[in-house]
Amino acid sequence: MAQSNSRFAVVAALVGNAMITIAKGATFLITGSGAMLSETIHSIADLFNQILLLIGLVRADQEPDQRFEYGYAGERYVWALISAVGIFFLGCGVTIYHGVQSLFHPPELAMGEMNWAIGALLFALVIDAIVFYLAIKGEWKNAVRYNKPFHNYLRYEADPAAVAVILEDGAACLGVIIALAAILLTQITGHHYWDAIGSIGIGVLLGGIAVWLIIRNQELLVGPSIPREEKQQVVQILKNNPLIDDVIDLRSRVLSIDNYRIKADLSFNPAELSKRLKKKALAAYPDIKNEQEFEEFCQNYTKDLLDTLTEEIDKIEEEIQRQIPKAQHLDLEAN
Structure with a gap:
């Protein structure tokens, strides 16, 4: 049950992020917004990370054999850890680097085309919110099934793949709000540094999520005791x-x-x-x-x-x- 819920959440996130990445990337090419580039990088990172999570879930389904007598369940933690490292370096590192660059060397923004950016971000917010809801719903059912407080279940027992989807899409929703605020402030004030600050804020958000996921998957790979x-x-x-x-x-x-x-x-x-x-x-x-x-x-x-x-x-x-x-x-x- 938990495995099927995790796979559904990952596939839903994968499809949703593929659509969002295309929309955000096209909007960045139109507007030149640093916040939109950060959001595009964010979505690309999420897309590749969900591919890695799906690989882990598929490989974890292999039957035990003479080489791995307890099965391949640990594969999901390996691939989830690789995914978390990818979020940190690709999502957090590149986004913050671009934001700092934009802060000191503001790009030329097509201010008249910013409505495209707002439209793309609102589209992304709807898709991310739907995926976030589906992922939360699946893990909430698992927590109720095992009679566990939802927060404790997510922290200590939930599948890291499902938790990664919840955190990534929760962060994606928050990131969209940050990007919208940055673009609107840039339009209202005419100061390009708001766009750069938005980019840095999104990078910091991704970094926090990546660190949490790295710590959680490291714990599971080492092998914690049961609750x-x-x-x-x-x-x-x-x-x-x-x-x-x-x-x-x-x-x-x-x-x-x-x-x-x-x-x-x-x-x-x-x-x-x-x-x-x-x-x-x-x-x-x-x-x-x-x-x-x-x-x-x-x-x-x-x-x-x-x-x-x-x-x-x-x-x-x-x-x-x-x-x-x-x-x-x-x-x-x-x-």
């Missing part, structure tokens, strides 16, 4: 089982947005184990007549002990996965 509340939920399930004496160690890692790995070292309660095996052992014990039969008894008792532990661990794993479906890789060990 605290779900980790506590696992511990509670284990401690509620009368056969488990103590949870000695529990470690976890987020393999992908819908795949957790959890490893726990458990101390089992010998009294409870003995209680479960006692009846069967007492039934077999009186039949022991010689050393060979005693050896067979010990072997059978050991087998029953291991079978009991195995069955109980299987039940515990089923209960954990019932309550936390994302816990797909469980490793519970007796210590």
Whole structure:
């Protein structure tokens, strides 16, 4: 579900930004506005970034194999990180550089053609707002589905591809407003520095988003532990089982947005184990007549002990996965 929502959001953003890039680029060629060039660069950066995000989502769908036994889910983080770096250097770096250049060396603006710029920006605002709404709607449903506060879900659990679309299109809407303000102030005052300031403002906005996405994807590539509340939920399930004496160690890692790995070292309660095996052992014990039969008894008792532990661990794993479906890789060990 999360994967399909992410892919829909990325494809919608890709189509929307392709149309917007053409409109903004044509308007820049007509007007020569620095703010419009910044917005064009912004849209080009978004377009290429969404292509990278889509590549990551497609590659993440590959089935596990002998080389990558836990699958290719991490591909989405690699490509999302490349996308974020692209936003930083292409979107932020080039835009701020052009804005500073325009500040000291104002270009000739076709002031009479600025209505074209305003029209293109309003068109972009409508498209970006639609894509932004669709992306927000998809992730809001996921947050409700997992009963999580929306902000916390976006910060810690949502697919980075979907978060990137939300941030990019949210920034795109804000960037359009900045560009509109810059163009209107340039028209009203006749001072070209407003256009340059708008360009720099858009660049700073892109830089902030890029840094956030880089940090988030770096965390996911390194492999954070699962959310605290779900980790506590696992511990509670284990401690509620009368056969488990103590949870000695529990470690976890987020393999992908819908795949957790959890490893726990458990101390089992010998009294409870003995209680479960006692009846069967007492039934077999009186039949022991010689050393060979005693050896067979010990072997059978050991087998029953291991079978009991195995069955109980299987039940515990089923209960954990019932309550936390994302816990797909469980490793519970007796210590």
